Amino acid sequence: NGFPCTRYFSTNSLGELETWYEQIDKSDLINVHVIQPTCHIGQVPPPPFLLAAYGTNSVYTGEDVLARWSRIFDSCMAQNIRVLGFSADCDPKQLKAMR
Structure with a gap:
């Protein structure tokens, strides 16, 4: 599902x-x-906040990134939170997922 295993x-x-x-x-x-x-x-935007942080050794694919983003999107929608988009740094796997 693209998410790291909890308590692994x-x-x-x-x-x-x-x-x-x-x-x-x-x-x-x-x-x-x-x-x-x-x-x-015209309003001052609230500051961003941390959703998740986890270690990685970069052994994942663009499909894993898409699955993770999809799961984040679905979880937010289930809580009536609308996601307008995702962005990433220059990680090639994340850029591939954005195409």
Whole structure:
């Protein structure tokens, strides 16, 4: 569905934590999703706020980005929040999803 797994590395075992640290890819980048509310012309817009932040090792596709954006859009619509659009930096996978 394009979303990172929640509590994926949840453990009560020091041995398991050591294994993860030694054997599993670690994220070297972070993805941040920020929401910017809109307002009427002439009003001071409220500040943006953080929707989500998570580490990534860039092993994802443009289709994953689309699935993530679609899930964000659907979740917002379910709460009566209208999404006007998505934007991204120059990440080629995100740019491909925007085409």
